[in-house]
Each structure stands twice: as structure tokens, then as C-alpha cells.
Amino acid sequence: MTGLLQVDPGVVAEGVNLVWVFVATTLVFFMHAGFGMLESGQVRSKNVANQLTKNVLTWGVGVIAYFVVGVAVSAVVASLTSGSAITAPFGHLSAGSTAWASILFGAAFSMVAASIVSGAVAERAQLGGYLVFTVLVGALIYPVATGLTWGGGFLGQLGYIDFAGATVVHMVGGVCGLVAAYVVGPRVDKFDDDGTANVIPGHSLPYAVLGTLILAFGWYGFNIGTAINVFQVTDAGALALADYAYAGRVAINTALVMGAGSIGAALVGLVRQGKVDTLMTANGLLAGLVSVCSIAAVASWAATLVVGFIAGVQVVLVFDVLERVGIDDVCAVFPVHGSAGALSALAVPFVNTNAAFSFGQLGIQIVGIVVLAAWAAVITLVAYGLLEALGWARVDREEELEGLDASEHGIETYPEFGDRGIAGTGGSRQPSDGPAVTDGGDD
Amino acid sequence: MTGLLQVDPGVVAEGVNLVWVFVATTLVFFMHAGFGMLESGQVRSKNVANQLTKNVLTWGVGVIAYFVVGVAVSAVVASLTSGSAITAPFGHLSAGSTAWASILFGAAFSMVAASIVSGAVAERAQLGGYLVFTVLVGALIYPVATGLTWGGGFLGQLGYIDFAGATVVHMVGGVCGLVAAYVVGPRVDKFDDDGTANVIPGHSLPYAVLGTLILAFGWYGFNIGTAINVFQVTDAGALALADYAYAGRVAINTALVMGAGSIGAALVGLVRQGKVDTLMTANGLLAGLVSVCSIAAVASWAATLVVGFIAGVQVVLVFDVLERVGIDDVCAVFPVHGSAGALSALAVPFVNTNAAFSFGQLGIQIVGIVVLAAWAAVITLVAYGLLEALGWARVDREEELEGLDASEHGIETYPEFGDRGIAGTGGSRQPSDGPAVTDGGDD
Amino acid sequence: MTGLLQVDPGVVAEGVNLVWVFVATTLVFFMHAGFGMLESGQVRSKNVANQLTKNVLTWGVGVIAYFVVGVAVSAVVASLTSGSAITAPFGHLSAGSTAWASILFGAAFSMVAASIVSGAVAERAQLGGYLVFTVLVGALIYPVATGLTWGGGFLGQLGYIDFAGATVVHMVGGVCGLVAAYVVGPRVDKFDDDGTANVIPGHSLPYAVLGTLILAFGWYGFNIGTAINVFQVTDAGALALADYAYAGRVAINTALVMGAGSIGAALVGLVRQGKVDTLMTANGLLAGLVSVCSIAAVASWAATLVVGFIAGVQVVLVFDVLERVGIDDVCAVFPVHGSAGALSALAVPFVNTNAAFSFGQLGIQIVGIVVLAAWAAVITLVAYGLLEALGWARVDREEELEGLDASEHGIETYPEFGDRGIAGTGGSRQPSDGPAVTDGGDD
Amino acid sequence: MAADIQMIVAFIRPGKLSEVKKGLAEVGAPSLTVTNVRGRGSQPVKKGQWRGEEYVVDLHEKVKLETVVADVPADDVVDAISEAAHTGDPGDGKIFVVDVDDAVQIRTGKRGPDAV
Amino acid sequence: MAADIQMIVAFIRPGKLSEVKKGLAEVGAPSLTVTNVRGRGSQPVKKGQWRGEEYVVDLHEKVKLETVVADVPADDVVDAISEAAHTGDPGDGKIFVVDVDDAVQIRTGKRGPDAV
Amino acid sequence: MAADIQMIVAFIRPGKLSEVKKGLAEVGAPSLTVTNVRGRGSQPVKKGQWRGEEYVVDLHEKVKLETVVADVPADDVVDAISEAAHTGDPGDGKIFVVDVDDAVQIRTGKRGPDAV
């Protein structure tokens, strides 16, 4: 016979919350594959292997940097900027199983921010320099952003609202990408001498769209997952819904905003060229998703549609501005993640169904956006500037023209591409020191 | 110290059920990426961007149509056909967080039905007309089907059984696709004047197979997710398993039926051509999955294997019939979703381990299938007929020959395709009003 | 009013555990798509459809074989080798819903082992023979491995530790692949007469990397899912965390080890060629994941990084050895799954934070590795030897040269590949018995 | 050697290949080789688009056709191609005739006109 | 027939195509056809890599260019290509001039030099 | 100008390319350019399949080979190709020899036979 009190609410909460943490983390991790495909599709085939390598190693070096150093940095920044005492910043390294689960959720978020950058500097950034910067994103740039906000630092104290990271993750990533693209400079053939922008199509729309849909899939984990606690134990000791009280709102807003963003971007194309552009529509879907991140838990569905629509529209306009000022943001990461992220945080006071509009909150949001953007911009300027000075930022002109796959990796992405039967069969394995031999003399 | 009654069974049920709703919804959403790849692989490269655009915007316009209008339509239809009073049909718009989570699960289902159509009319349907039809699927066609059945309408009252939507989702989608393909007419080069069908291969088997496997992945959410309530609170106030009492059966049947369907289709190929056909095998896997939808919760694993095998075999045979009658169903959506869905609902009385076979139930199943199929067929005939009359159904012959990517979007799916080094570098950005200039005169 | 005892801890445990079983199973199932893309990318375009067909049908025939026969074999082997009585080996076929859920989780694992093999024998193994072998993996080879270990057989009794299947799943799969590749022999053009290995590049790096990331995504289900029970009911009748007490550790180790493995492999390339190799880095990520399987629940994060790094490094070195001894393991499955799996089991006593190092445990681990590897090797030698003798192991030389897509399936993977406008339009449907006709005479 | 062997090289619209193939078979010159090419001539430039930005491409997709004939008069081949590939719009393409000095059939070793 | 029609066949670096196109337009011979080819000449072999293993490829990506001219002197075309495609490193490519016997414009049916 | 330059154009089986390359190197004519083409000749049509439905394709994958020679006799080249590309089954392909009027090496500016 079962006695009393044998279902401890704390145990139920811990177990079920963990299930949800694992699900959400796994989904956010998969966004990595989304970024990989999205970016690969938007670069030329001569740079695909490089982009994929960056993608794989972003997680490789970044997650370690975040776990070992970043978590501590975030805690220290939170303490410093809120005036509380710093206690055992590296305690997380031995925090134990359940705490690690939450930390991993944060790590997956940090790597979303890091992944954004590689799309901006694609097709000319050196692998080495890029990876150094990724370590910095994981160990410093992103942790400072979370320390200031969710960690309880200065902006958090101020009352800055960014539910799922429209600014903390996406805008920070987008600004890093923008500034890095600025420092690295445009691709050789992107701008004519008179500043006219050339259009450089990527090599595969299906990859770009598949990447978009994988990202959208993972985004459910990103947004609903931010409602991370299913249950809580009330002060009275009872089991109650925690973040899950509003998780359904987050979910429906996330699903609807994709529609609004994609429609917004599609319409811009229709109005401007009389044609719906596939990539622009897909970019609009993502910008919609970014734009809901701050407001997903508090906005009505109708307000969400409006914000998402604006986010979709602005993608195209902001991208135009970038080209006009001579910045070569290959995968449009600033319009999609940067400006759409700022838009989201800015929208909070207007759409918050839990609180009436107040200029105070608007002011706080502006301060938050500016501080986070400034932090991302300045540190990237310094860091990528330094990489530039060291000659680690960018490949040589010749290497760029030949393609980073050949120059940085000695690889062809599609060894048979257009050449089935000609170059597709490879050849003798080559001792790396010996002279190159071939299957027939050369003159 | 924890007192009594602090773990309210209702709270446990609500929280855990929500976790499962979110997981299942996310998986079903991802089927969208599956459809995108499956269909992209089955069209020629000149129509891939168009197919992808349709795919992205299907969700874009459809989910909004379903949420804003469709849910109400479903409720009204259920009330009207069951004789109950209509109460606040648009109440769902302010239903609140937890209710929205369930509604989103329904929305994801509605978009599966909608996505099916685009595969049937691929390579010649206008984007605009298609999107109008998608709005109709989300706002009317699918909601009526659910209203009649799961919503408690006429067929539901009658005792019609369709567990996870073999007919409500798949057959309805498949019939819409079939009729739309009929109204739109075959692709220019599909049939010779004497009616001989030409074979028009798609452009990428890997995309088709990847799409199939993504769909199969999402199908676990679709089927096991239909067992949507993990827990319930009994009348006595105790926590008990709800749908989860049979969810394991649903899961194993879903996993096994893929095998049976793929083997069935593979064997047909082996018998007919002496060769196993990859795409046919993949189509058979999907037909198997469709065929288990009605019966997953009640069939034995052995009966499931039989039904799945038949579903796999019939894919090939039904597709043959379509070609013979001159219908150009590009992605074989009717054999895969339509006839396999009907098969599933028809199989219910034969395989139901909860009830002995009865002709009464068989009759009910037949009525249900006929009503749902007739509804889908008639409304599609009217709607696509109207689009046809407006000139919105189909692109021009010339546009079709050139490819929808060029004519509807001005896009190349693979800008470098077969032309690395020739056309891959793009060119000057073109002011949309100015005259076209090039990098060397033309004569 | 709610009375006492209404939340039965057993019900909470059953329901929540089931949610987790379904999530984990679905993720592990999706690894199938990962293998499909990973392997497709590593073969030449002339063999892609064949590889995809094998992939789809591996699940098709394998899951049925495992469910119907394999589960029983595992139970019998466990009983036989532990001296307990055999009871109703086929009882699982009517075990009921909840039990089937767990069985399906096991089935998904079995199909991971089976999928590994197809990568080793790619580009020359006959479809038929391969499928016979897959049935054997599902019905016998894998079940014996689990029977000996997790099922409670001889090795389990001995105290052999393999948490998530580094050896039971991966090494067994890797050894089967290695031996099958040995029996089948190298591809026609792999080795020159003097034994020099030729390099035969696959056809798509993006597929290989996408496959890798899908596998990594599914691996969260594989590893954290092995911590399968969220809750348990204690002897005192209270609800308590079960495997979830350490699941967070499993999760963080899984996430970190990817980094270590990819960095290890990337550095080998950097040191040897001065370049980071994309595929090698991706292979290293997977080898890292394999290497954490045995130790994920007990190793510190730091030890995990060390083991994962070694796993990444050894991929390259072991692959070299294979080439030197003349074994053509197309997708490097032995280095990635075989040797990395053995490494993982071997590492257990060194990194176990729950127990001090003991030579006893090391000995047990060695015994376990040897027994499992020997079992996999011997049975594969016999089975594939038999297939070889029957002429079912390998396609003809001519068929291999032409490509398995043409010879075994009569298919082109990319019907338009490099030929948009030339061969892309297909042609008249061909009555399978009539003579071939064409759209213009031949001389 | 064989002054009476000629190679007809034509650049045509990809969509016309099938008809051209039929036309050639009818005049008794079914053997041919085709290549995907891109060409610039009098056909106006076309616009491409990427993320909504338009750019111009002045190289159009064409198919190159090579047919070598000996017994069949080159003019017949030229006419057959001309007819089948004609649309009347810019971009129809051109046909060039080049003298071939010698021909060999690899399978049989035949040389000269017989080899064609 | 028309002995004054010539086909200029050039094998050049893919990266030089754009400049060559400009050069040809300047000398009044804008019409051309390009094909992706691979070639072996004096350019040293390059190394490919797969899973970290190096192999050699002696066929380099090139672009083949065909321009037929009648009124414009072939030498002008040759010079234009030479100049635009020159880098000075091995692999720049070669230009060959072949006599064309006859030419036809499919759209108009014009023959001979007028057709080019 | 240089009447002694000749272009050998061969259509061969893709699988034979490697041997032909060796053969050409042996006769001292290693320089060549290859293109993926599809061709129709005496080789019987092949069947393709899509979703289990068969269709026929009469264009087979071939490789086109272009080698221009000046010092090396064209016949040596023809023989080398013939030998290396031979299987004896329909589809082996054909070789055509065309006179080249002039040649230029872009890198050096050399003209005539020296340029080849």
C-alpha cells in the first residue's frame, strides 16, 4: 500500500523539467545543421567545404569555450554589473548532472550566436581567424551579453525584457557578423570600383531552404524551450505549472510569425520585381522568427503577425542599405538576425499584453539594445581588427578567387561536379612529401 | 515539510501533456521540410525553386488561415452536422496558452494536408492560384473534414474511426491533389497525342529519399502524437494514463509499417522489372505510413504488416491507373496519400483488436471515406475550376517549357549548375527599371 | 475535493518514462536519415541510388527481423549464457503497449548497428546479399550482443560496462562492416596491382556533413535516451529520479565530445597536410560520439574531452592501416565505429568517477571487447563468406564499373546531372517486354 | 585523304534538341554528339535574381551538336537542323560546316568515309 | 563556298572569361559559345584531397571558347583573346584557328559570311 | 600559314579516358582537352527508370577529346587513341582529324606549330 507524501512535487518537477530541457536542447543543437545548410546554399560551390568546416568546428571549439570559460564569465559579469559578490565562478565545472543539463541548454544558445557570424564573412574569411573569433564568442562575447541580462546583471536589474534572445542571441550574433564583414572587407568581386554592388548567387537554393526549415524546426526548441520549467513547487509546497503557464502562447506565436515573416518578404519581392523570390521569402521566415523571440511570451497573436510581417519586409530594405554602404554580408545575417532582433526588443512595450505601454519600458528597451549592440560591435571591431593586423582575418586575393575549398582545404566539394567520368575517379594516393605524379606525362 | 494533496493530478496531467503536445507538434511541423525535399527531388531542376517557394509559403499562408478561420469553421461544421448549438466559433482566438498549444497541433496537421497538394500539381501550377487554394485548405477544406469527424460532427456521431488521419488528413489531401492535377491538366510533355505517358524523371533521388526519411521521422509525432494525452484525471480524481495506455502499440505499428510498405513496393519493382526501384521503395514506405494512420491504435503488429504491405504494392498499381486515365500526378500523391488513406480506414473493422468484425462498422467506414473524398473532390473541382477560369491555375505553355523558376521567379535553383566558372559569378546588380546591361556588348 | 493517494507514483513514472522513450526512439530513428546522407555523400554519383535503397530497406527488413526474431534471440542468449531458464522467448510479440515502446527503442538501436555495415561495403555489394545480411544483423548478430551484455548474459554477469553501446552497437557494427568489406574485397579501382591505394572521392561533401549533423542530433536520443527511465518508484513506494539522476552528465559529455573528436581529427589533417580536412573533421566528430558511449554516464567532462580527442585522432591513423592491409572500407566505418567503440569500452576503468581504477575491471572490459568483436567477426566471415559462395555478395566487375545505380536499379540518381536540356526530359514510357524505341532512329 | 567528310557544328536551343534528333534521323544522319554550352549572340540578355536582386546574364543555355557525315550531303543535314531548330526568334542559333581530313571508327578500325 | 569564315577555338582559364568577353565585344566579335572543359598541358598537376588523403589531378578546369567570324579578321579576335586571357603563368591556354566551309543562321536562313 | 597543325577530335567511352591519356603521353602528345558529351551512334539505346517506369535514352555518356598536334604525326595520335579506347563493342566511338590554320600560345605569344 502506498503511504502519504510519496510523490514529492520537487521530484516531479525536476524529472519532467529535465525531459523538457533535453528535448529543447537537442532541437536547438540541430539548428546547427540548419545554419550549415543555409550558409552552404548561399555560397558558391568553390567555398562550400570551407563553410561546412567552419560550421562543424564552430560547435567543436565553441561549445568547449562556452562550457569551460563562458559560463564563468557570464556569472562574473552579472555580479560585477549588479553589484553582488562574485562567488565561485568556476563552480559550474563541478555542478553535477542536473545543473549541467541547464548549462548545456545555454551552450546550445551560445552556439546559435556564434554560427550567425560565419554566414556574414563567408567566402573570404580564414578558417583559423574565424575559429579564434568563435572561441571569443563562446568564452566572452555571448557570456557578457547573458551576464548583463538573463544572468541578473545591469540590464536585467533595469528591467530589460528579451524573452528568448532576440537581442541577446540574434542581434549580438548579427552585429558581430556585420562588423566582422566590415573589417574583413567585401569579396573581391562584390563591388565595382564605383561602388556598384554585383550580385553573386550562391550555389544551391534547396540547401538554403532546407537549412531554413531545419532552423524553423529547431526554433520551437529555442522559443518554447525558453519556457524551460514545466513545473515549479510553490512556496506552499504544491506542484504548479511554471513557465508552462504561457508556453502555449509562445508556441502559437512562433508558428504564426513564420508565416507573417515569409509573407512580408515575399510581398516585397512581388511589389518590386513582380516576382516572389524564394531565398528572400525564406530569409523573411527566419527574420519573422527572430522578431518574435523577445515578445513570444507576452504578445497577442495579432500583434505577433504585425511584428513578423515588418521583420519580413525590413530584411530586404536593410540588406539594400548594407550594399549601398559597401558591406558584404553574404548570407544577409544582419537583416535576418541583427535588425530583426532589435525590432523584436523594441516591440516589447507596444505588444506586451501583461503591461500597458510605458515610455519607461521603451527607454529601457532602447538602452538594452544599444548596450548589447555596442558591446558586440566594439569587441568585434577590436578582435577582428587584431586578427586583420595579424593577417589571420582573410585569405589572399588569389586564394579567394580560386576558392577557399582549394586554397584552405585542398578539397573539391563535389569532386565529380559537372565532370562525371572526367575527374570523378580520383587518382593515386599521393605521399604528402613526394613529388606529384600523374597517370600520363606532362610536357 | 510538505503537506498533503500538494501534487494535484490535474497539474501533473496538464504539464506533462503539454510537453508531449509540443514535442509532437514540432515533429509534425518538420514534416514540412520532408515534403519540401521529397517534392523538390521529384521535379526537374527548372522547377525546384518554385516547388520550394510553394512549400515555404504553404506554411506561411496556410497556418494563419487555419488558425484565424479554420478552427472556427471546424467547430461550426461539427455543430451543424451533429445538431448541437454553435457557441462562440471564434472563441479560440482568445482561448489562452494551453488551449493554443492543442490548436497548434491541429494546425500542423492541417498543413500536412495542404502540403500534399503541391506535389500533385508541380511543374505547371501558378504560385498565386496555388496559394489561394492553400488558404482554402487551411480555412475550409481540412476544417470541414475535421468538423465532420474528430470535431464531433456527423461522421463522428456515426462512429467513423480514423485514428490519426489516414482519411481526414491524407486522403483528403490526396484527393485534393488528384482533382487539382486533373483540372490543371498534365504537363506539356507528359502525354503524347495518343495518350502514351512519357516518363519525366525528377532531378535528385537523394532529396526525394531524404524527404521521405524526414517525413518518417515526423510521422512518429503525427501518429504517436495523436495519442496526445499522456495523463488524465479519472472521475475519482486519480491520475491515470490517458491515450498513453495504447501509445506503445501506435509506436511499434508505425515503425513496422514502414518496413512493410517499402518491402511491398520494392517487390513490385523486382517482379515487374527485375530491379528494385529506389523512389518506388521510398514511396512505398510513405504509403505504408499512411495506411497505418487509421489503425495504429488498434491493430496487431501482424495485421499492420499486412496492411502496410498492401499499401506499398498498391502505390505502383494505382499510379499506373492514373497514367492510363491521363492524370499527371507528379509526385504520386494520390497513390501515396489518397488510396493508401482510404485503404487504412477500410481496414479498421478487419484489424480492430478491440472489436469483432462487423458489417455495420465496415459500412460506416465506407460512408466516411465516401463523404470525405466527395467533399474534397467537389470543393477542389469548384475551387480549382474557378482558378482555371480566372487564369490563375496554370502557367503559360512557354513559361512551363522554360521552367517555373525562370518564368515565375526569375531564378535559377543552382546558379552554377553544370557551369562552374561560366555563369556562376553572377553579374552587376540590375536596377529593376533600367535597361539590362551586360559585361560586353551584344550585336 | 481531491482525496489522498490520487497521484500514484507508478503512474507518473510510467507516463513520463514513456514520453521520454518516444522522444529518444524518434531521435535514434532519425539517425537513419543521417546514415543515408553520410554514406550517399561518400560514394560516387553512379552508386548513390543503390546506397539510398540499401538505407531505406535496411530499416524495412531489419526492424521486422529484430522485432519478430531478434528480441527472442537476445532473451535466449541471455538465459543460456547466464544459466537461467528460458521463458517464453516470443512473449514479447504480445507484450502489450508499454512493453512495445521499450522494444522499439531497442529496435532503433539494432538498426544503427545494421546501418553501419552498408557504408563499409558500398559501391560493390549486391543489394540482395546485403539485405540478407541485414536480416541477420537484426535477427541474430545484434541480439546476441545485447543478450550477452545488457540482457543479463555472460558479459553482463561479469560486470562488463558499456553504457550506451560503444561496443554492443557501434563496435559490433564496425567489425561486421570491416569483415564484410574484407570478404567482399576492394572496389575494382581502389588498389593498384602493387597495393598502392587510390583515392576515390565521394560525390558530395554537403551530404556527408549534413548526415554527420543529423547523426549528432539523433545521438542525443541515443545517449541521453539510454538513461531511459526518468522516474522510478523506490522500494518505499516513493517517486524518485531513476536514470535521470545522471542524465545531465550524459548530455554534457555527449555535447562536449563532439568538439573534442572534431578538433582531434582536424588537427591531424593540419599537422599532416597543413590543411584542415572537412570530411575527416566530420568523421572525427562521429568517432568522438562513439567514444563517449560507454563512459558518458560516469566520466568527468575533462576525461571525456581526452577520450574524444584520442578518438578523433585515431580515425585517421586506423584508416591508414586499413588501406595498407588492403581493406576498402569506403565510409571509414571501422575507424569511426569499430576502433572508437573499443576505445570507449577500454576507457571505462580509467575515467569512471564512480569507482577507482582496477585491473579487474580493465580485464573485464578487454574480455567483453574481445568476445563481442570475435562474435561479430566470425559470424560475418561465415555469413558473408556464404553469400560470396552463392554469388550474392558482390556485383560483376562490369556492373561495378558502370555503377550500381545502372546495373542494379536501372536508375540515374541525378537524371539531369550535368545535362540539363539533354537527357533531362526522360522519354516515352517503355513497355517492359517490348523492344526499346527511341525518338529518332539509330543506324 | 577524304575531302568529302564534313563536320556540321550547330548551336541550338536546348528545347529543340529532340526535334533536331528526329530530323537528322530522317535524312539518314542519326549519329551525333551533343554538349551543353552557353552562348552569346543576338538574343537579348536575360535577368537572373538572387535574394530579390536582379542581375543580367548574357550567356544563354544552348546545346552544341556535332554530326560528321560522309555519304549524306552536308546540305541535307544543315537543312534538317535549320528546319527543326527554327522558331524565328533571336537565339535560334547557327550552323557551321567544317571539312574533316580523316575519320576513324575505333571499334572496327575503319578509316575515311566508311568510318563515319 | 565561303573560304573567309573562320572559327577561333580557345582554351582559357575560367576566371578570364569575363575579360575575354569584353575584349571580343570591343573588336566587334561579341558572338561566342563557351563550354566547361578540363585540360592538360604544361600546367603542373594539382592535388586533391579526400578524407585527408591526397591525390593528383592533371586535368585542370578550363573554359573552351568558340567564336566564328567572317568580317572581323581572325587575327583581331586572336589578339583580343590573347591579351585578355594572358597571365604569364603556365595554364593560360591556347588558341586555334580553323577554316569554316559554310555557315547558316537558323532564324533567318542566311548563309555564308552574312550568317555569322 | 601552318598547314601542318591538326586537331584530332575523338568521342570515346568515359571509362577509357585514363588509358587514352596514358597512350597520348606515350606518343608524345600529352596536351589535350576533354569535355563531357552525350552521343548517339550505333550503340543500342539504354533504359532509364523513374518510380519503376522505364524509358529509353538514346544519348550515351561519352567523353570528347581534343588534341592539337604539330610535330607529332596525327596518325600516331589517332593510333594511340584507337588502341587505348578499343573494346570491340558498339559505342567505342570515332576519331576525326581537322586541319588547323593557326595556333597561338597565350602565355608566350608564340604562333604556329611552336605554339602547340
Ligand SMILES: Nc1ncnc2c1ncn2[C@@H]1O[C@H](COP(=O)(O)OP(=O)(O)O)[C@@H](O)[C@H]1O
Ligand atoms: N559567331 C558565332 N560564334 C560562335 N557561336 C555563335 C556565333 N553566333 C551565334 N553563336 C551561338 O549561337 C547561339 C544563338 O545565336 P544568336 O545570335 O543568339 O541567335 P540568332 O542567330 O537567332 O540571332 C549563341 O548563343 C551562340 O551560342
Ligand SMILES: Nc1ncnc2c1ncn2[C@@H]1O[C@H](COP(=O)(O)OP(=O)(O)O)[C@@H](O)[C@H]1O
Ligand atoms: N595541344 C593541345 N591540344 C588540345 N588542348 C590543348 C593543347 N594545349 C593546350 N591545351 C589546352 O589549353 C590548356 C592550357 O594549356 P597549358 O599548356 O597548360 O598552358 P600554357 O600554354 O600556358 O603552358 C590545357 O589545359 C588544355 O585544355
Ligand SMILES: Nc1ncnc2c1ncn2[C@@H]1O[C@H](COP(=O)(O)OP(=O)(O)O)[C@@H](O)[C@H]1O
Ligand atoms: N557521325 C558522327 N558524328 C558525330 N558524333 C559521332 C558520329 N558517330 C559517332 N559519334 C560519337 O561517337 C559515339 C560512339 O559512336 P557509336 O557509333 O555508338 O560507336 P561505334 O563506332 O563503336 O559503333 C557516339 O555516341 C557519338 O557521340
